[in-house]
Amino acid sequence: MARVAFRLKIRADRIQGYDEAHPRVWPELLQLSKDVGVNQDSILWRGVDPFIYMQVDDLERVWSEIDKSPVNQRRQKEMESLIESLSDLEPGERFPMMRPVFHLE
Secondary structure (H helix, E strand, C coil): CEEEEEECCECHHHHHHHHHHCCCCCHHHHHHHHHCCEEEEEEEEECCEEEEEEEECCHHHHHHHHHHCHHHHHHHHHHCCCECCCCCCCCCCCCCECCCCCCCC
């Protein structure tokens, strides 16, 4: 199982909307996440940057399967006005990924 973390940048005037959208995540999107191998998913905040931590079976499979899903496509359409474009991506990244350094289990 892989532990992955990345950050987003939310438009400063849309933080409340981002917060309000997550307790209402559609049940079918939650089930899709579980079905494609997301075992844990957490969002934490600092300023306008939410930090997302996930435990997944296979990150490439998660991205691939979720990208194909009409449920996810509707959700992304709903969320796109909240999220700013990211300019600090490394080649091949879809989000600014955090580099693991230490883990205590």
